[in-house]
Amino acid sequence: xxxILSDRRIDLSTEDESTYNLxxxxxxxxxxxxxxxxxxxKTPGKCIIRDDAIKVYPKIAYSDKIIYVxxxxxxxxxxxxxxxxxxxxxxxxxxxxxxxxxxxxVQRNVALKHAVIIGYGNISDEEKNIxxxxxxxxxxxxxxxxxxxxxxxxxxxxxxxRDVISSWEK
Amino acid sequence: MIINGSPRAPxxxxxxxxxxxxxxxxxxxxxxxxxKNNHLELCKKMNDFTHVLLxxxxxxxxxxxxxxxxxxxxxxxxxxxKPKFCIMINCGFIEPNQNDIAVKMIQFFCQSQGYxxxxxxxxxxGEAILTTPFQKxxxxxxxxxxxxxxxxxxxSLKVTMPLPKKVFVKASTKYWENYGKKNGITKEQMSIMDIxx
Numbered sequence: 487x488x489x490i491l492s493d494r495r496i497d498l499s500t501e502d503e504s505t506y507n508l509x510x511x512x513x514x515x516x517x518x519x520x521x522x523x524x525x526x527x528k529t530p531g532k533c534i535i536r537d538d539a540i541k542v543y544p545k546i547a548y549s550d551k552i553i554y555v556x557x558x559x560x561x562x563x564x565x566x567x568x569x570x571x572x573x574x575x576x577x578x579x580x581x582x583x584x585x586x587x588x589x590x591x592v593q594r595n596v597a598l599k600h601a602v603i604i605g606y607g608n609i610s611d612e613e614k615n616i617x618x619x620x621x622x623x624x625x626x627x628x629x630x631x632x633x634x635x636x637x638x639x640x641x642x643x644x645x646x647x648r649d650v651i652s653s654w655e656k
Numbered sequence: 657m658i659i660n661g662s663p664r665a666p667x668x669x670x671x672x673x674x675x676x677x678x679x680x681x682x683x684x685x686x687x688x689x690x691x692k693n694n695h696l697e698l699c700k701k702m703n704d705f706t707h708v709l710l711x712x713x714x715x716x717x718x719x720x721x722x723x724x725x726x727x728x729x730x731x732x733x734x735x736x737x738k739p740k741f742c743i744m745i746n747c748g749f750i751e752p753n754q755n756d757i758a759v760k761m762i763q764f765f766c767q768s769q770g771y772x773x774x775x776x777x778x779x780x781x782g783e784a785i786l787t788t789p790f791q792k793x794x795x796x797x798x799x800x801x802x803x804x805x806x807x808x809x810x811x812s813l814k815v816t817m818p819l820p821k822k823v824f825v826k827a828s829t830k831y832w833e834n835y836g837k838k839n840g841i842t843k844e845q846m847s848i849m850d851i852x853x
Contacts, residue, residue, distance in 0.1 A: 518721055521664035521713070527836045531851045544852045560761045560768075562718045565725055571716045572663075577851050580832040582749070582825050589749040589821060589828075595849045612764060620757045623717040 487548050487597075488654060492555035493566035496644055501651055507545060511566050514538035519572040526580035531594055539573040547577045547596045553650055555643065558605040561616025571628075578627075590626055598631040602650050606640045657705035657739065658687045659698065661712030661723030665689035670711045672786055673744055673779065676795055677709065681802040685709075690722050695729035702735040707742060707774065707805060710762060713782070714747035719758045727765050734769065741766050742774040742805055744798070746782025750824045752814035753778065775809070777801040780816030781824065784831045790817050 488506040490496070495510050516539045524534040533540055546552065556567035563571065578591040603621055605614075614637055621635055638646050658677065662668035666689065678685045686705075688698055702708060712723050719727075743762055745755045755778040766773040777797060779785070785794055797815040804811040817824060829843075836846045 518663055519715070521662065521668070521715075523835070527832070527841055527846060528839045530841065530846050530848050540852055547851050559724065560719075560727065560765050562724070562757075562761050565721055565728070568716070568718070568721045568724060572721055574716075579847060580835070581847065582828045582832075584821055584825060587821075588751055588754070589825065592847075594851050596851075610768075612767075616757065616760045616764060619760070620718055623754070623757055627717060 487545065488551040489545055489549035490553045490555065490647065490651075491542070491546065491567075491570070492553075492647075493557060493564065494555070494643075496555065496647055498644070498647065498651070501648060502655075505655060506651060507549075509542060509545065511542070511570050514542070516542070516569055516573060518569055519575060523580070525576035526578075530579070531576050533573060533576050535573070539570060542570060543574040543577055546574055547594070549599060550597045551600045551654055552602070553647060554601065554603045555647065556603070556605060557607045558609045558613055558617055558637075559607075561613040562620055564607075585626055588626070593629060596629045598629050601625075601628070601630045601633040602636065603633060604636045604638060604643065604646055604650075606638050606643050609637055657702060657707065658685050658709045658711060659726075660687070660689045661710055661720055661726065662689075663715070663720050663722045665691075668713070669746055669782055669786065670713055670744075673746060673782075673794075673798065674709075674711045676798045677711070677744065677802055680795070680799040682806045683707070683802070690726045695726050696733060698726065699730050699733040699735065702730075702739060703737055705739050708739045709742045709744060709805070711744045712758075714745060714755050714758055717754075717757055719761050731765075731769055738769075738771050740772045740774045743776040744779070744801065745776070746779035748781070748783035748828075750781050750816050750819070750821060752780035752816050754780070773810075775801060775804050775811045775813070777813045777815070780814070781828075784828065785815075785817055787831075788817065793818070
């Protein structure tokens with residue numbers, strides 16, 4: 487599965503929609519993770535908050551190519567994307583393993599991914615630097631086999647996403 | 657001013673760390689939690705304090721969205737007298753340096769918004785360490801941290817369980833197994849690979 491996960495509306499109407507699944511998080515009802523650990527110790531693999539997030543995190547898990555589109559704030563994902571990522575904890579187990587000499591959670595059925603992370607907004611060099619370090623950490627916890635980070639202005643976003651989709655099709 | 661940025665503040669480890677800080681700190685402290693509706697109230701309160709200690713867990717490699725949203729409100733409602741920010745962050749992993757990105761995000765916030773940044777304490781194995789004999793190590797380090805803040809010394813401290821990583825992994829497996837058992841869930845059930853259905 488190829489997935490585009492965006493924190494704002496993106497018009498890709500001219501692209502071949504059979505090749506990807508587009509999710510606009512800004513249109514969904516997704517509340518904050520409350521840190522209850524139910525998805526680990528009560529209802530493993532399932533969040534007890536039954537809002538729209540439960541339709542999204544399985545798709546993130548099963549995708550092998552994924553584009554994350556997010557506004558950047560303080561060198562991290564802004565609220566909409568960060569809320570979704572926090573609600574994706576059911577894709578991991580409580581149990582911890584060693585990965586490249588570091589402790590990380592064991593993953594459930596999560597496909598290895600080629601990820602493209604498109605950060606947009608008015609981003610300073612320092613924020614870009616923090617964000618690159620964040621994605622390097624995400625790669626270990628979100629099963630990125632490879633990743634590319636692209637920083638763009640908001641008005642360049644749609645074209646950038648189209649370019650990435652085109653590269654998938656080659 | 658101690659601000660707990662955990663999404664489960666009333667039942668959080670962050671609260672336990674904050675309470676230890678309060679017990680050890682030579683400075684008078686007041687404890688607050690972030691809720692959906694109290695951002696503006698906390699911003700106003702900040703005028704009464706010289707220091708703000710943010711206490712929060714690592715969430716998905718960075719700061720929890722609860723804290724992110726509060727900082728965004730603070731950005732447009734900053735106090736007239738800007739206090740110095742300090743951080744006490746905890747993660748469940750044994751490596752305290754897994755907290756580094758979250759610390760850098762707060763430092764960036766401070767730098768871009770004109771707040772001075774003081775001391776930081778990074779806690780590793782923070783989910784379970786208070787239930788082990790290593791609790792004393794945390795208490796001692798929090799005391800050192802609080803003294804540094806009082807003396808206006810900017811320090812960067814770390815504490816974690818002094819265990820080989822393989823031993824930590826075994827101990828954490830037992831910890832989570834027992835956590836599941838209390839809910840009537842076996843280790844096998846917790847280990848299922850299915851996500852939703």
